[in-house]
Amino acid sequence: MTAAGDASGDAPGRAAGSPGRVLRGIGVSSGSAHGPVVQVAAPVAPPADEPPAADxxxxxxxxxxxxxxxxxxxxxxxxxxxxxxxxxxxxxxxxxxxxxxxxxxxxxxxxxxxxxxxxxxxxxxxxxxxxxxxxxxxxxxxxxxxxxxxxxxxxxGEPAPGVPHFSEPSVIVAHDLAPAETATLDRSRVLGIVTAAGGRTSHTAILAAQMGIPAVVQAHGATEIPGGTLVSLDGDSGEVVLNPDADAVAAQLERRERRERALADVSGPGRTADGHAVALLANIGGVEDAELAGAADVEGVGLFRTEFVFLSAQHAPTVEEQTEIYRRVLAPFGSRRVVVRTLDAGADKPLAFADLGAEENPALGRRGLRLSQARPELLDAQLQALAAAAHETGADVRVMAPMVATAEEARWFAERVRASGLERAGVMIEVPAAALRAEQVLAEVDFGSLGTNDLAQYTMAADRMEGELSELLDPWQPAVLDVIAAAAAGARAAGKPLGVCGESAGDPLLALVLVGLGVSSLSMAAGKARGVRLALRTHTLEHCERLAAAARAAASPETARAAVREAADPELLAVL
CATH class of the missing domain: 1.10.274.10 (PtsI, HPr-binding domain)
Incomplete structure (x- = not known):
């Protein structure tokens, strides 16, 4: 794999818009696109010689x-x-x-x-x-x-920065996109997104995947591409080709059509080639996501991020207000499971109504379940609302806590969930301590779910928002796979199911590795489920286990990915 931003292979001295020039970044939202570039206006800076204010x-x-x-x-x-x-x-x-x-x-x-x-x-x-x-x-x-x-x-008195108005379907290119910009893009006109900054788990990456827009981040030199330049991008490989020739465009189109035909031939529950069940679920963040995912071919929800209900509120939402929102989220799924993550907030996701005071290192402070233990009334109100919404809709609601580190914390949470009238309690395993002691932690609850984004961050001691550390945060890191394997072994010993709800679940090849490590469900942006379903249908469980062993035996994420590609079924590789 070429490092993010490496332009090796470019002809020396080529201009930014030179035909055939290749930029290589990190693919964060699968799919391919071809179209003209629309450059996002650069941020407005103050004049270097601006005089002091007269008044x-x-x-x-x-x-x-x-x-x-x-x-x-x-x-x-x-x-x-x-x-x-x-x-x-x-x-x-x-x-x-x-x-x-x-x-x-x-x-x-x-x-x-x-x-x-x-x-x-x-x-x-x-x-x-x-x-x-x-x-x-x-x-x-x-x-x-x-x-x-x-x-x-x-x-x-200057025009506002950001995405300009455009009418022709185009590829948006920027140094970075504010989440507010990404969230309001017109999906019918945006063919793809390329940014020079960003990371695998940035808001832009996650929102692009949820919206089904192919995206590449960390493509250094992208902002130098002249507006109107035709580019093709691959949201899987991270490759961006400037002024591609007709043969390259035709090859990309043929590949896309071949992929669509292959994906159209598989539907229904997730299964390996030999019939081993792996539930394919959706990650959602609100009512709109729920309505879209509810109409998709998924088996339910593996992660409903409830913090969106809280983060823009000046006062704690009432039980009645929460119940109405949860009812609207649950309704599209009928009898399918909906796994709800309780409030993932705290010192690093500040709430105006739940300020626990300054902390030296908020990322390792009182967040997630730790906030709930400090302010149990917030958790109890949320559980009460979820129980009411579940009763009204008849939904299969399962509730899990974020940032659980010990068996004692898992027990405390499970007791509160069951006291609220909800039957199934689980925990997020995103702290290495919980992964290493998964047997004891999961003995206290009904299920576990691996949050691979945070698990990678804490395992590798690398801030997930720091684009320059993207290689350390690569979910193919063998050390991260080792931690996942330890968690899966603990889950088997405890006799409890363990899923994955991090972005890695939506990578078809990595999904095979995760199944080989022992996970029983995969939750992702709903649009990625088809690719993962196809990957599972072309591999037996034993084959997945061999792929997992090959990945763990590798010395780097690049060689781990290469080893899996080498050993995967060629039928799948032909359409990925």
Missing amino acids: PAAAAEQAIAAFMGVADTLDGRAATADDAARDVLKATAMIARDRSLHRAVTKHLGEGQGPATAIASAIDEFAAQFEALGGYFAERVTDLRDVGSRAIATVL
Whole structure:
């Protein structure tokens, strides 16, 4: 595998738009696309020689008005967006309205800076703080900078940055996309996404996969591609070809059609070639996702992220408010299972109504279940609402807790779930301690689910939002596979099912490895289920076990992936 951003193989001196030039990044949303480039406008920067504000108080009012205008614009876009996008937009609008950010701008104006420079300085301060805090804060830095750039454009009287208006189906290219931008893209006009920054588990990557848009991140040099340039991209390999010749485009089209024919021939429950059952489930984040996944050929939901119900709220949602949302999420699935993750928030995903105070390292602090133990009334209200919604819909609801590390924590959670009237309690295994002690942890509950994004982050000690560490966060890392194998062995010893709900479940080849390691269900963006179903149908369980052994025996993620490709069924490789 070529390293992210490596342009090896390019002819020396080729211009950015040269025919046949290849950029190599990281494929994060499968599929291929071919079309003209639309470059996203670069962030607006303050003039290098901007003079001090003549009237700092008036300039502060102007800057604050600019932020409030940005917030109003985002709220306006949220009013017509789907459920997941609406939550992202509302959360971003909250950043623009943050009074501490406004106070920081006022301070810099008082120190002799001009309006645009003062906004940029305040944004830089907050971005540094967010990056140091990690977790949810780090994930919002792109949003923060997007808000700042829009406010700067307003005070300078310039057009707002971001995705321009376009009518022809196109490939969107940017340094990075704010989640607010990604969430509101017109799916009928966006053929693909290419960014120079980002990572495997960034919001852009996850949203693109949920929307079924092929995407490549970490494609260095992408922002130098002239607008209108024809490109082809492969969201699986991470390859972006500039001005591809007719033969290359035809080959890509033929490959896409061959893949679609192969995928159309398989449907129904997940099964290996010898009949071993592997449930194929969807990851969802809200009502809109639920409605789309409910109509898809999946066996239910393996991960419903409930934090979207909470993160844009100034006050804890009532039981009645939550019940209505959960009822709408559960309804599309009938009798199919819906696995619900309880509130995954805390010091690194701050809630206005559940502030536990500052922490030295929030990413390792009181988040997930730890917040629930500190504020059990929040968990009890959520469980009460889920139980009511389950009763109203007759849904098969299974509830799991995030950030569980010990058997004692699992027991505490299970007792509360069962006391609420819900029958099935589980835990997320995303902390290596829980994976290594899976037999004892899962003995306290009914099932487990591997959150491979966080599991990789904690195993490799690498921030999942740090694009430069993408290789360490590669789910093919043999050390991560070893930890998953340990968890699966513990689950077998405890006699409990263990699934995967991280993004790795949607990679057809890696899905085979996971099944070979012993997982019993795979949950992913609903659009990825067809590829995984096809992969399973072309391999026996024994073959999957051999692939898992080959991957674990490798010395690097690249050689692990190569070993599996070498040993996988050629029939599958021909259409991947």
